[in-house]
Amino acid sequence: MTTVDQPVQNPYLVGNFAPVPAERDDPDLEITGAIPPELDGLLLRNGPNPVVMPDPATYHWFLGDGMLHGIELHGGKARYRNRWVRTPIACEQLGEAAPPGQPEVNGIESRANTHVVSHGGRIYALIESSLPTEVLPDLATVGPEDFGGALRSPFTAHPKSDPTTGELVFFGYDFFGPPFLRYHVLGPKGDLRTEEIDIPSPVMMHDFGVTTSHVVWMDLPVVFDMSLVGVQPFPFTWRPDNGARVGVMPRSGSNADVVWIDIDLCYVYHVLNAYEEADGTITMDVVRYPDMFATDVHGPGASVGPTLHRWSIDAARGVVKTKALDDASQEFPRVDDRLVGRPHRYGYAAELTVDERWEAFGGLRKHDVVSGGVERHEVGAGRAAGEPVFAPAAADAGEDHGWVLSVVHDATRGASDVIVVDASDFTAPPVATVHLPRRVPFGFHGSWVPGASLG
DSSP: OOOOSSOOOOGGGSGGGSOOOOOEEESSOEEEEOOOTTOOEEEEEEEEOOSSOOOTTTOOGGGSOEEEEEEEEETTEEEEEEEEOOOHHHHHHHTOOOOSSOOOSSSOOOOOOSEEEEETTEEEEEOTTSOOEEEOTTOOEEEEOOTTTTOOSOOOSOOEEOTTTOOEEEEEEOTTOSSOEEEEEEOTTSOEEEEEEOOSSOBOOOOOEEOSSEEEEEEOSEEEOGGGBTTBSSOEEEOGGGOOEEEEEETTOOGGGOEEEEOOSOEEEEEEEEEEOTTSOEEEEEEEESOSSSSOTTTTOOSSOOEEEEEEEETTTTEEEEEEEEOSOEEEEEOOGGGTTSOOSEEEEEEEEESSSEEEEEEEEEEETTTOOEEEEOOOTTEEEOOOEEEESSTTOOTTSEEEEEEEEETTTTEEEEEEEEGGGTTSOOSEEEEOSSOOOOOOOEEEEEHHHHO
16 A cells, blocks of 8 residues: 555544554454354445545545455354455556446446345445445455346435345435435345436435335435535535425335425435334334534544434425434444334444544444333443444344344454454343454444355
């Protein structure tokens, strides 16, 4: 990696936000405790890791080149790999030939740095401005995926796999519409349905809610502003006059069926889960900010930390009721993926300190949304946990029968661990800690891919 001989003043290029300089493959890692024999598969993580050190003045955390980290667990042993996603821009910087395929859909180069998901036996590295990039279980890049030419617009970093129908439900927002929003459903046989959705502005819609019958859009006041291109690193701005609203639409419906409901000004990156009550009300649990991009040009600046809220959405009456579920600052909420769109009892999140910018990660939180209880998993002094990912003990195991996996930065040894926490004994020490040979920089999202899905 090329370095720049100048003082680094960008907080997202130092400490554990700083990029790591090389790819590696470590086949037999040190483990404290014992990996449960049922835990067989691949933990994947994605996040920004610039190939070439950028100018600190113009770098935004959301714009670094995507790097995948894979921790394979099998037979009680663990293996680590990391690889840059071979997007065309990363290949150019690495001096490699770019993979074939349609690399751009709106003139913006893909960084593939936000999420990595598995669907239909394939793995995709995602960023919301571009097409998905297919990768292999060994993290080698296959190339952009457009589903046989059917998809020619951006693909969200937060698609939802329906565990019953086998559909992949997703959307894409477009800076240069209209339309600024498109809804897509990829069927289990590979057929793609697309609907254009009318929204008045190119808002940053990072996630959405999906139930068994409906989707919930979030038209919130973070807006792409062409006049900011070249002026600030990330050309989105907090614009309260845009208003804030949610839109409820049948999964089988179209733009004409959307019911829009105004809500209080806020911003939401991430939805824990959404589902329908017996009376037709939609329950959606979200991590809610009072504002966004108001205090930090290099990252997700907010005036105060985000907290977990429950929205009860009554589309028939045009009402959204809000209830705080936890007043602790937190991010990256996750639910058991088998319950996406269905009623859930438990959810997990990473603690996060926010003081005008994202300052530090902490321990993990487990929410019982039925009892209202919250449990903490303390990771220890000098350690910081990333997004928690739930891995069930078996395909038919109960909601709380499995493990919570998280990549934890250990500042005392300048490296990271993967902790394996018994979900039903959340406050107890990890049943296993996999000691990685290097730092995994603070990033965004990941997935657990069972070994049976890897082929």
